[in-house]
Amino acid sequence: MELSGRRIWVVGASSGIGAALARELADRGARVAVSARRVSALQDVAAGRMAVVPVDITDAEAVRQAADRVVEELGGLDIVVLSAGYWKQLKDFDAESFQRHLDVNLSGMAHCLDAVIPRLRAAGAGVIVGIASVAGYRGLPGAEAYGATKAAQINLLEALRVRLRPDGIHVVTVCPGFVDTEMTDSNTFPMPFIISAPRAAQEIANGIERRATRVAFPWQMSWLARLAKLVPDNLWTRLLSRS
Numbered sequence: 001m002e003l004s005g006r007r008i009w010v011v012g013a014s015s016g017i018g019a020a021l022a023r024e025l026a027d028r029g030a031r032v033a034v035s036a037r038r039v040s041a042l043q044d045v046a047a048g049r050m051a052v053v054p055v056d057i058t059d060a061e062a063v064r065q066a067a068d069r070v071v072e073e074l075g076g077l078d079i080v081v082l083s084a085g086y087w088k089q090l091k092d093f094d095a096e097s098f099q100r101h102l103d104v105n106l107s108g109m110a111h112c113l114d115a116v117i118p119r120l121r122a123a124g125a126g127v128i129v130g131i132a133s134v135a136g137y138r139g140l141p142g143a144e145a146y147g148a149t150k151a152a153q154i155n156l157l158e159a160l161r162v163r164l165r166p167d168g169i170h171v172v173t174v175c176p177g178f179v180d181t182e183m184t185d186s187n188t189f190p191m192p193f194i195i196s197a198p199r200a201a202q203e204i205a206n207g208i209e210r211r212a213t214r215v216a217f218p219w220q221m222s223w224l225a226r227l228a229k230l231v232p233d234n235l236w237t238r239l240l241s242r243s
């Protein structure tokens with residue numbers, strides 16, 4: 001798929017992977033609109049060459065209005081990238097923090113999907129790119145909330161890939177490992193094979209171009225996460241237990 005000239009909406013583009021990907025897509029000739037809550041950060045990313053459409057994805061009506069504005073600004077919509085995310089390491093189980101992960105990572109994605117799927121269906125074509133995580137492959141202590149929402153995203157995107165294929169809509173699931181961003185700056189645990197946000201953006205853009213169904217990187221972390229799924233439950237518990 002040629003990205004030059006494509007009308008692309010990147011949600012969650014004020015920093016991290018979303019910001020780097022918006023720049024990468026614009027560099028490849030795409031017409032890009034960027035959204036997030038932080039207006040000034042979006043303007044820095046856009047640098048005068050992207051449409052800036054602020055939105056809080058936890059507000060369903062605000063997302064619908066933002067989608068209207070994006071379509072107006074770009075003259076249509078070919079690809080949507082859902083990159084907004086929330087991460088907080090849990091020292092103990094915390095229902096309030098868990099709910100925040102649900103609101104942003106899962107309900108926020110659902111609000112965006114609800115706003116764009118009818119438009120792409122009407123056009124008879126389009127691409128939905130969802131940024132999940134290898135953290136969704138297996139339960140990790142401290143990442144109960146984040147991992148659960150990422151596992152749900154992986155499942156959701158897989159189901160939509162089947163459902164939307166007859167409508168001409170292609171769904172890409174992106175599962176990054178550790179990426180050097182604001183989100184990971186506060187992590188105090190080892191982050192093996194960590195890569196830069198610009199490199200992550202290149203991986204994702206390449207995946208969109210080749211119409212991949214899943215883009216997982218770096219390959220070392222992707223394979224470790226896949227292998228972890230094969231470890232028996234009792235052994236996994238013993239390996240990760242603090243006791």
